[in-house]
Amino acid sequence: MSKRLQVILEDAEMARVRRVAKAHRLTVAAWVRQALREALREQPMYDSAKKIQVVREAASNAYPAGDIDQMLGDIARGQQDGLDS
Numbered sequence: 001m002s003k004r005l006q007v008i009l010e011d012a013e014m015a016r017v018r019r020v021a022k023a024h025r026l027t028v029a030a031w032v033r034q035a036l037r038e039a040l041r042e043q044p045m046y047d048s049a050k051k052i053q054v055v056r057e058a059a060s061n062a063y064p065a066g067d068i069d070q071m072l073g074d075i076a077r078g079q080q081d082g083l084d085s
Contacts, residue, residue, distance in 0.1 A: 007032075 009017065021031035065071075 018028055021028045
């Protein structure tokens, strides 16, 4: 569903928006939508401090892992079993 957004601009700002939209061969509405989408893409989805905190917490924990040679052997056997079926 689409929603309407109303933005109030000074006359000089609106004139500039019209010129830029025209230069891109877009309507003002299409140019504004495009500009908003670009601006939103540049914004982080999450707070970077929170991301760093989560990574640090994860890195501070020791997680169990098997012996690498055993894991590689299990993978190879699993691949071979899949080929034999």
